[in-house]
Amino acid sequence: MLKRLEPVPAGGADKEDEGLEFDFEGTRISAAPGDTVAAALMLAGIRTTRSTPASGASRAPYCLMGSCFECLMEIDGVPNRQACMVAVRPGMVVRRQAGAARLALTGGPEGGL
Amino acid sequence: MKQYQLAVIGAGPAGMAAATEASRQGLSVIVLDEQAQPGGQIYRAIEQASPQRLAVLGADYAKGSALAAGFRASGADYLPSTLLWNAERKDGHFLLDLSTGAGSRRISASRLLVATGAVERPVPVPGWTLPGVTTAGALQILLKAHGGVAQSAVLAGAGPLLLLLAQQMIAAGVAPRAVVEIGPANRLRRALPFLPRALAGWRYLVKGAGMLRALRQAGVAWYQGASGFWIEGSGEATAVHFEIAGEAHRIECSQVALHMGVVPNPQLTRMLRCEHDWHPTQQAFVPRTDVFFETSEAGVFVAGDGAGIGGAASAVLRGQLVALRIAALEGVRGAEARIPAIRRRLKRDAAVRPFLEALYAPAEEVLNPTDTTLVCRCEEVTAGAIRQAVAGGAPGPNQLKAFLRCGMGPCQGRTCGPAVTALVARTRGVSEAEAGYFRVRPPLKPLPLSELADIAED
Numbered sequence: 356m357l358k359r360l361e362p363v364p365a366g367g368a369d370k371e372d373e374g375l376e377f378d379f380e381g382t383r384i385s386a387a388p389g390d391t392v393a394a395a396l397m398l399a400g401i402r403t404t405r406s407t408p409a410s411g412a413s414r415a416p417y418c419l420m421g422s423c424f425e426c427l428m429e430i431d432g433v434p435n436r437q438a439c440m441v442a443v444r445p446g447m448v449v450r451r452q453a454g455a456a457r458l459a460l461t462g463g464p465e466g467g468l
Numbered sequence: 469m470k471q472y473q474l475a476v477i478g479a480g481p482a483g484m485a486a487a488t489e490a491s492r493q494g495l496s497v498i499v500l501d502e503q504a505q506p507g508g509q510i511y512r513a514i515e516q517a518s519p520q521r522l523a524v525l526g527a528d529y530a531k532g533s534a535l536a537a538g539f540r541a542s543g544a545d546y547l548p549s550t551l552l553w554n555a556e557r558k559d560g561h562f563l564l565d566l567s568t569g570a571g572s573r574r575i576s577a578s579r580l581l582v583a584t585g586a587v588e589r590p591v592p593v594p595g596w597t598l599p600g601v602t603t604a605g606a607l608q609i610l611l612k613a614h615g616g617v618a619q620s621a622v623l624a625g626a627g628p629l630l631l632l633l634a635q636q637m638i639a640a641g642v643a644p645r646a647v648v649e650i651g652p653a654n655r656l657r658r659a660l661p662f663l664p665r666a667l668a669g670w671r672y673l674v675k676g677a678g679m680l681r682a683l684r685q686a687g688v689a690w691y692q693g694a695s696g697f698w699i700e701g702s703g704e705a706t707a708v709h710f711e712i713a714g715e716a717h718r719i720e721c722s723q724v725a726l727h728m729g730v731v732p733n734p735q736l737t738r739m740l741r742c743e744h745d746w747h748p749t750q751q752a753f754v755p756r757t758d759v760f761f762e763t764s765e766a767g768v769f770v771a772g773d774g775a776g777i778g779g780a781a782s783a784v785l786r787g788q789l790v791a792l793r794i795a796a797l798e799g800v801r802g803a804e805a806r807i808p809a810i811r812r813r814l815k816r817d818a819a820v821r822p823f824l825e826a827l828y829a830p831a832e833e834v835l836n837p838t839d840t841t842l843v844c845r846c847e848e849v850t851a852g853a854i855r856q857a858v859a860g861g862a863p864g865p866n867q868l869k870a871f872l873r874c875g876m877g878p879c880q881g882r883t884c885g886p887a888v889t890a891l892v893a894r895t896r897g898v899s900e901a902e903a904g905y906f907r908v909r910p911p912l913k914p915l916p917l918s919e920l921a922d923i924a925e926d
């Protein structure tokens with residue numbers, strides 16, 4: 356299990372936008388300032404963030420530094436976002452990504468994605 | 469379009485030091501970095517670190533504060549959250565395509581400094597794709613940037629980072645359940661011949677001894693000489709298994725952090741078509757450079773761990789050296805005067821490396837995994853499938869792409885690249901140099917079409 360050393364700061368007195376809350380598949384997740392989507396989900400106890408195109412196996416963020424692409428999620432309707440590279444914004448809507456969401460790409464590695 | 473004398477890619481220790489020094493020498497400098505804040509991974513979130521967090525992470529991490537402050541004050545232009553995805557030469561300049569999240573833009577620079585650091589070597593063991601398994605670096609990032617710690621964690625593999633992470637977790641009050649060193653039981657004996665030379669870098673040895681002492685005092689189980697390591701779990705990691713001297717071990721855990729050392733991040737130097745050489749003791753490809761860290765591509769320099777693993781202190785020195793060299797090339801008089809002194813410090817700082825490289829050589833079982841172990845995580849390609857394809861006529865990583873889609877998933881071979889090279893070399897019985905590495909083509913990362921719709925020039 357992952358846990359935070361310091362509690363997530365609650366929304367301030369003037370509420371609303373103060374607390375960094377976002378929606379993950381219908382659940383409200385609280386984040387701390389500086390959190391990426393991937394870190395906030397992991398520290399909220401979410402264990403899996405996508406399933407693979409080939410076998411459907413569950414996956415979760417692996418490197419947290421933008422290198423492994425295991426953290427691909429749908430964020431505010433846009434698929435294939437690297438959740439470890441996206442800062443949490445209040446009110447975001449985040450979903451697990453099932454299989455291969457089509458990447459609208461200009462190229463990619465040899466042969467395309 | 470804005471023209472710079474120097475574009476630095478990466479705002480870790482090498483990039484920050486180079487930009488600071490080059491600005492001091494009067495050059496026009498821009499720094500591009502994918503992260504939202506300077507520091508790189510080693511000094512990740514350094515500007516936000518509370519006194520408590522600095523105490524947990526230790527004195528070496530705290531050194532990043534002054535570096536980041538100096539960089540902020542340097543006057544260098546700085547674009548955080550920015551990806552360099554393409555570079556072309558035109559009329560003696562480099563044209564750089566940047567993705568900023570809010571569209572693409574283009575700048576121009578006379579010289580490039582690649583300061584994109586290191587990435588962790590892949591650790592393909594059975595079960596390494598299970599949720600609950602991360603790199604050791606990922607757990608450290610959770611601690612540095614988010615104040616997060618793992619309860620009931622096993623740290624497995626080999627390397628200084630594994631012990632440093634254990635020490636930091638202990639300081640945070642959440643000791644790991646166990647540290648499992650995978651590989652030969654006689655690591656220390658193998659490294660002893662390199663110890664005399666390493667004494668010049670005694671500070672590192674003292675630091676290492678401190679890590680081991682912290683482990684012992686906290687009563688953390690420390691296993692050495694483990695083999696046959698695998699992770700149990702259906703849906704997520706629940707235990708690790710390994711053997712020591714014929715005795716089977718099973719440790720229940722909910723989090724596993726893997727580490728088998730770091731290698732130079734090859735993506736950008738490969739995309740820029742720089743020549744690379746196999747470094748047998750670092751067990752990694754390293755860009756070929758001259759004594760000023762200029763690569764085989766004129767005008768492209770590389771500093772920090774990307775030029776060969778040397779650690780943060782050497783990264784700063786290399787960054788400064790490159791900045792002074794480029795200042796001299798740009799006609800700043802006397803800029804090179806400090807270079808000999810920097811070289812002496814670099815030499816002293818590197819004294820410990822051969823000892824560390826021998827002590828923490830990657831375990832053979834992750835370089836030559838069992839047939840059923842996944843090597844390419846994205847496309848779910850096993851070691852066995854790769855062996856078969858090699859036997860069927862795929863001589864190297866690039867042909868494996870066509871045979872198996874291995875290295876063609878979203879990560880573009882970033883994670884599996886070193887493992888694929890090692891496996892091909894062992895299967896064919898050739899050197900890693902002959903096995904080769906994935907070609908890297910632009911865009912450096914997948915880009916949405918919308919990014920290209922409006923390439924802004926400024």
Ligand code: FES
Nearest residue numbers: 419423424426439
């Ligand atoms: S967790 Fe590796 S890229 Fe996000």
